[in-house]
Amino acid sequence: MPKISSSVASPLGRIKAYGLLAALLVLAGCSFAPTYEKPAMATPSAYKEAAPVSSQWKTAQPSEHFERGEWWLVFRDVALNDLERQATHANQNLKAAAARLKEARAMTQAVRAGLFPTLDAGFGPTRQKPSAASRGPSQGTGAPAQTLYRAQASVSYEVDLFGRVASTVDAAQADAQRSEALHRSVLLALQADVAQNYFALRQLDAESAVFDQAVALREQALKLAQRRYDEGDINELDVSRARAELATARSDAMTVRRLRATSEHSLAVLLGKAPADFAMPPSPIERVDFRVPPGLPSALLERRPDIAAAERAMAAANARIGIAKAAFFPSLTLTGSAGYESGSMGDLFKWSNRSFLLGPLAGTLLNLPILDGGLRKGNLANARAVYEEEAALYQQQVLTAFREVEDNLSDLRILDEQIAAQADAVSASARAAQVSRAQYREGAVNYLDVIDAERGVLQANRSMVQLQGVQAAATVNLIRALGGGWDEPARLAAAR
Template identity: 60%
Template sequence: MNTHPATRSPARHLPLLLATLLAAAGCSLTPVYERPAVSTPAAFKEAEPAPATATSPHWKTATPAEHTHRGDWWTVFGDDTLNALQAEALAANQDLKVAVARLAQARALEGGTRAERLPQVDAGFGPTRQRPSPASQGLDADASTPTTTVWRAQASIGYEFDLFGRVAATVDAANASTQQNEALLRSVQLALQADVAQAYFLLRELDAEQALFGATVDLRGEALNLVQRRFEAGDIGELDVARARTELASAQSEAHGIARRRAATEHALASLLGKPPAEFSFAPQPLGRITVAVPAGLPSALLERRPDIAAAERAMAAANARIGVARAAFFPRLTLTGALGYESAELGDLLQWSSRTFLLGPLAGTVLSLPIFDGGRRQAELERSRAAWEEDVARYRQTVLTAFREVEDSLAAVRILGDQTQAQDTAVAAAERAAQLSQLQYREGAASFFEVIDADRSVLQQRRASVQLDGERARATVALIRALGGGWDTPPTLGHGPTPDAGLIARQH
């Protein structure tokens, strides 16, 4: 017998080959993921010095994960109407429902990829009509072979050994994508809450302006009647009457302009609440002075608080895992399949014990597939995956930069608006005093009616500027909380000045 190695059956080497491949199973070709370094300042440039109580038990550094709820931060304003509007928006806003649906899709896709780790089992029943070739039966080339019908009822099973981590990398990518969509949902939710709060405060600011101009119209109407009577009595000339009418008409025109802006804002708020404008009406509620102190915390904490940063970071993790999937495509894939059931030439004999059969091996194709040549398709996919990773890294770093800018902008706005409000209060008081003096002098004949009108106009302008600053300050506070990532769990003390005990308390992951 010839026992030269060249004449041995290749099947003898199959167990060794399979053992080698199984030993390689579990090896991962995915690059080790590390979050790219970003430049993080030690403190925010525009932040005011931390109060002495910042180290009290009421304060701790915020470290929520991307799936952590942002908290009912709007309750810091102590406004029941705002609380009710937020509840309506969270229940009915359509953009939020879109984000929820996208998260559900991502979770379903992740479940589909995880299924690749488990054996796939199928069952089938049916006949096949076949005629074997003469060569497969050991017959002459011109021999005749019969055509037969074979009935089969069997279960088949297939399982891919995760050589080189292709399946694991696919699952990791899907998991990171799910976490990205969770973070995006929180980002949409936080944006919705901030938009509702800002629209609400804008609406109340316009109500305050409308109330101011409503009172101004009434006063100027009374002034016109007074001037008209004095003109009819011959005490003054028609010029004063014309000026009084001008001021009244000007105030009425401004009131109409405010009403137009209020209607548009009310419609926008209705849309945020998931309602058509015709089904929503907001009763006038003039805005008063609202001051809430929001500590900025540390810039490093912002990387954990902001849901959009978390989403960008998870996108990088998914892209990193897809590089592993692309690399694994260059290496063999081992898939074992088998079938167990019954087969017979007659349907009546199908379930007989003697009809049982099994098959171990691929029903079609091969057990082991090794890529050799594909015209550069796998290499192109690998390069695309690496480029996608670089894109997500750049997007992540830009998202961080944008977050720092938004916080600095909001901190500066809140701080400067506070100083501007104090100066504006002084301006209002001075304008009111000037108006009182001009009216006294007019009654005594020491001042003209033009001076009275000019002083009244100045009071209106300064009061309107004060109302607008109050609205801007409330909206700037909302913008700051949004820029910091939300996360109010315990409402701090409210007041009309700095609130030392106010703190952003974050849920711990």
């Protein structure tokens, strides 16, 4: 005989149950999550430190066929392009970020399963001895033990009355989107680190070339001092000074080579390689001859992946407020099972042995929370506090992004003027060294004047090279601060 739960056994009971169920289903899909809105941020109309493009510089104009993420192509450096592609495919931190993104997407898929019913099927025997009271006879009448074979399917579905499941899905989707934005942020940071290490390596190559030239000049100066000493024009002091200057220049050159080796090792790790398997041929740095336009401050909120990640974290926290609120209201779970049961395996699938059960086998259909010692109230307060924290972090991230852009804009603007001034210093120091060497040959000045002039040349040339390295790094930092873009979002979208 078919089984049915006692709550729906009588006609009146069925009417009441169906009426209650219909009313609850009308409420299904209601959500208690607050209406999500991003905090209003006051954005300036333009960057304070943005300077008009100098006539000596050309504005970066990425080609339309370049992908938005391949911002390094504006440097038009084949070696850098190759390094960036290697890092994208082999960097271990990027692979870890990609794995975290897969984890978040898998979690979203698991949470979305709550929107659908679950269906299970099973088969197996059970050995049971029911009590006399459960079978109807009076107490004292025994019931024999029996073995029942069952083959049945069961279904369960939680009706999302107050949006708990929907809010859980919304939170999981926001978390997945946050992981995606963080993955893009890690990718952008990796690309910027590769470019900065590459330009640092080239800066050290340029410094090494400066010291090689200084060593060659010191060697010539030592030969000159030795010849004049042999001719009796000077004493041994000048020869010793020339020898000391040569040794100092060689030592400084070795320091630069040591720093270059360390920088090369760091670049190898970014590329996902062992330092022993990577070598970069020397290539002295050159001045970056373009300036990246920063665009409008309002566009920064759409470009930066870390800002997008902070915003998605805020959205997930908002959805979790809805989950905490839904816990105050009843939950409705529909369950049922149908199949066959028999005392013998051969008779299991006879039509007369069919059975079904509507309603939960254990527990209740509708669960209403009453007393929990303040657990749900505490969870709701916690969810609201987490949202407030994420909102504050989002606004702080936006302010930090504006600061980073302004910092790099000011760096580039001032570096433009500083490099021009340093070029004058290089030219003047080279002329002073040339004059001092000529006067020393004629005996008009002592060797200390020559040493001072040559030190000035070395320092001026080295400062120029270092400024060029700082300029390249600041350009990379600006592009990174802008989120890897250099034009308006509409143009970037069209360029994809």
